[in-house]
Amino acid sequence: MPGGHDPDKIEIIAHNQLALKINVKLFVYHTPELTPTDHLPDCAVVIDVLRATTTIATVLEAGAEAVQTFSDIDKLMTVSEQWLPEKRIRAGERGGTKVEGFDLGNSPLDCTPETVGNKRFFLTTTNGTRALQRVEKAPTVITAAMINRQTAVDYILKTQPETLWLVGSGWEGGYSLEDTVCAGAIAHALTNNSSQTVEVSNDEVIAAIALYTQWQDNLLEMFKHSTHGQRLLRLNGDEDLQYCAKSDIIGVLPIQKEPGVLVKFS
Secondary structure (H helix, E strand, O other): OOOHHHHOHHHHHHHHHHHHHHEEEEEEEEEEEOOOOOOOOOOEEEOOOHHHHHHHHHHHHHHOOOOEOOOOOHHHHHHHOOOOOOOOOOEEOOOOOOOOOEEEEOOOOOOOOOHHHOEEEEEEOOOHHHHHHHHHOOOOOOOOOOOHHHHHHHHHHHHHOOOEEEEEEOOOOOOOOHHHHHHHHHHHHHHOOOOEEEEOHHHHHHHHHHHHHHHOOOOHHHHHHHHHHHHHHHHOOOOHHHHOOOOOOOOEEEEEEEEEEEEOOO
């Protein structure tokens, strides 16, 4: 009809727009122990805000060649011996304190370009490295923290995996507020994006989003109330908490190159 709209054309346009939307099945797991054991997702996002995944993003931003993670200290020592001392950094914590004999603990604030630039960063932590090990055989593994939350969201929107797990590291098998609020921040951004349809696949997604929407304007205060935050405060980690509570300050996405080895996505 002159001056009007062709109903058939409108229907075709609408169909094409829907075709561009990819349905992503989104799951949140508070700890690696709660993930299914009989299958893996297309993409796993490992989260350990205090402090492993915050440190990993910071290290790669500072110019490290790669971050190699280990749950076992002795294995880290054996593998890292294959690297020249000037080309490696051994970093790790147990119970929040630096492993004896290591170069660094797990504070992201120690990871300056002068310290870690062009080096292999060998890392072991109480929780985060265990979570990475749990999903290391997934087709794609990335890590996220509050400091690079938006970068992780952008990657997910671009690659549109069919199944997506947001895996918190927790603390020795238990729930951690800071990991769940970060998962909620990612899930909130994904479910509010019009370019894809996100299927909320477990109740933990809803709970994580609710936690984030309640605390998004005061994350530092929430971190200070959390049990891990309290632990860091007792270890004089107030500056670490302030840094870890910042949102979207780093544009680096750590991605697994081979099992246990993370590099900067490019």
